[in-house]
Amino acid sequence: MNLLVLIIIFTTLGGVLSVLAAGLFLLLPDQRRNHVLPHGISFAIGALLAVAFWGLIPHAFEEVKPEQFRALSATILAGILSFFVLEKLLIWRHCHYNTCEAHGEDVHDHDHGHSHGHGHGLGHRHSAGALIILGDSIHNFVDGILIAAAFLTDPKLGIVTSLAVAAHEIPQEVGDFAILLESGYGRAKALFYNILSSLATVLGGVLAYFSLEDLHHMLPYILALAASSFIYVAVADLIPTLHKKTELRASLEQIALIAAGVLLICVMHGFAHSLEV
Template structure:
């Protein structure tokens, strides 16, 4: 009887002991899983037999190849995300500004509509084909399959960041319109054409007055030259509102370049492919943007050399935005970083660095639609001419979007 009782007690003791050990091990596993980053969870998933079979099937059915675009991008961007972002800033700021030396001072901004349409296609293509899929789903890994973990509020926060980027540019544009008395300083066609007409009309009026007084002016200058003095040569008059528009456009250009720098830094930290395609899209957008701003500065009274110098100064904004973006990424972390163990935003796995890319997508949506699209919608009275112009604009837009699609596809 005593032996049975002792055996029963030892059995109960062993059961309680093993139950506590199992509970502690389970609790330890739960803590370790909650502390894993998304990259570490991805690595754990890759150890599963079924996932390894999927990896073999993916490599067998779609072998990795090195496309021409990937080889070019590897040469242009050979370093870390921070180094590549700085190189991209140099690429988008240098050549477009040097091209201004080849532009005639009397260039008509409305003639840039086809180039603007090409840039719109590139921006929207980059946003829809690269940025938005990367934001919500991540980038495909060529060597293995990837899994996307759905979190309750992660996509909501990403959508909020996109909306914040869009509304930030709305507020900036609205503020500049208020400062200019309702005029759009970003308009590269109608508004600048009106400014050119006002400037040319004032020049023609002053020229007519000079022509009417040409004989008397020559006689007076000859008489004054005999006395050792020359009267001042009449200069063309620039409307005060046009001057103000030129200076405000410089401020807007500087701010816009800051967002370009943020876009480049966030895209390279997301993935090399996203960074390269974003660089291409921003580069195509910068060429008509810089030429249009250059024409506005000329019409505002700037000399060609002064206008080029002002555009180089605004290019510093892109470098500033890139440095800010790199700082946020390095200090704010990213959910894709294996070194990130800090709590995420509002209980999600997102870090502050993850919010830059959706913010960029919001700004690109604004620039490609609200800010630039009205220029492409403007039409003249001649239907035949406008139909040809519209066909050229749509062709250029599809070409810009097609380049982004081809880069992503290959």
């Protein structure tokens, strides 16, 4: 199958379909949704870490000479630190509109949508929603580039990378929906803007296909940045939300679902290698 067609299909899977899945998830009653969401987050952690350490990083090192190993490792480190700085800037920007520091709010959590906008005017609440849409669009555009880079390196790697993107996008999109609804958007408008934002994944993938084919020497470093993005999201954004539940049963469930996420990616990686794409 044509590589561009594969990139379009799987960037759509990683973007638009994850939004639609999150939209269906929102049809559940609030209590049920809040109960199920942490399980999705646990699964996404395993999927992200497995793709980073089982797929992206090994493939990146396979594409370079031994004397480039240190530069590639530095790229992973720089990527993790850069994502920390970027997220810090986004949090500061968010707090500027919502004065969250003054109210003691924690804007880092993914399941705190109902705390946004309390005590503020409608304009501030809509600003928070607009920032979520803008930030999500940029994030999705980068995801599209990463998926395309993985496909250009190895179509089998592209498949598991797009699955990992979808795995972490679904719980994130659910959190974004909650923020948009609390910011004053109706359900239909929130769904529309999230779908529009998700199309940036396809746009990023298509643009990357036409530009990265001439920049093969950059692909290992793009894969390294993709790995650092997945590691940062899993370790800095998602794992802290799991520590809120300290009961033994909840902890065992989290470990089992993380392991399930890792296992799925490893199985899919092996299955993809058995296919002639």
